Amino acid sequence: MAEPTLPPVVARMWGRETVARHGPRPSLDLGRVIDAAIRIADRDGLEGVKMSSVAAEVGMATMSLYRYVGSKDELLIVMADAATPEPPALDGQGWRGYLTEWTRANRDLLLERPWLLALDQRTPPTGPRLLRWLDRALAALADTGLDHGERINIATSLTGYAVRQATLAHALNSVAGAVTGDDSIAGLAEYGAILGQVLDPEGYPELTEAVRVNAFGVAEEWIDDADFTFGLDLLLDGIEALIARRHG
Structure with missing residues (x-):
């Protein structure tokens, strides 16, 4: 061919x-x-x-x-x-530590340049910088026993998570602008407060209770960047379980 x-x-x-x-x-x-x-x-x-x-x-x-x-x-x-910077250097890190840094950096570049979110994410990367991000993620997983297809799927899933988290952050920012008339970032706490004013406890019992106990951004366990880390850890735990199965 x-x-x-x-x-x-x-x-x-x-x-x-x-x-x-x-x-x-x-x-x-x-x-x-x-x-x-x-x-x-x-x-x-x-x-x-x-x-x-x-x-x-x-x-x-x-x-x-x-x-x-x-x-x-x-x-x-x-x-x-x-517009995409160079990916983080591997520097001998283990796969989990590196992919944590890699996914966070992926999200942060989208927060810095939100116009990148408006581009069609369905187009696979073909440029030298975007492909270097993919290459480094594959390299971080090289010694895990996973095949190349599995490693590509992992990189794709982590990229999608970074995109969703950046999109959520900008959506919350838009909510803040609509409610307060300025460009301040609302964050999850303000988002929860808005929900608390409109939710019907009978129609949304669990969500109402989540707002009542301050689950959106102000509970002690959800501080700083912990919401992003929580979701990322779920994905990395799944990768770790897959690696363990491959080693059998």
Whole structure:
């Protein structure tokens, strides 16, 4: 079976373009174009990223931008990879300690750049930085006895958890803005207080009781970042059980 042709956007991210483009020599490189697009997204959100706005940011005509990226979809794919920092270093950590740090860093980069959450998460990573995150997660699990398919599924599950937690944090922030009229982060405690004002104990008996005992963010066992850690530990416990079964 013949190898598939690299999609143009993938070839550009990896410096694998082999066909020379016609026309004048480009005055910029792809990196400067993507840096401009990321600046706009950080400043104005993803809705501010248009081919015309990026072209204006770098001082060129909109049509000239198509010499660097073939479409806005391609632009967003390259942006997502370029805006992602390097993954945490392994530094000899055990798999559980490293994946804890890895998942937390994954969530934190989404909290720092919420516009990344608006991109289509169904597209598998193809850029060098995003694939390095996957590679490091696989490397952390290399000595566990799990096969490559299982390790990829674990990395995918932990990435999904990081995305859900970051999405929840931004949703709570939106609730706070709607209720208080400002951009302060509500957090789980404020979220629980809001629920307490609307829940019917007969229709929602268990949820009402959870609010009554301050289970949303103010009970002693739910302090600081413990809610994130609690869910992550459940996933890691499952991975640990899978490893134990493989060792039999």
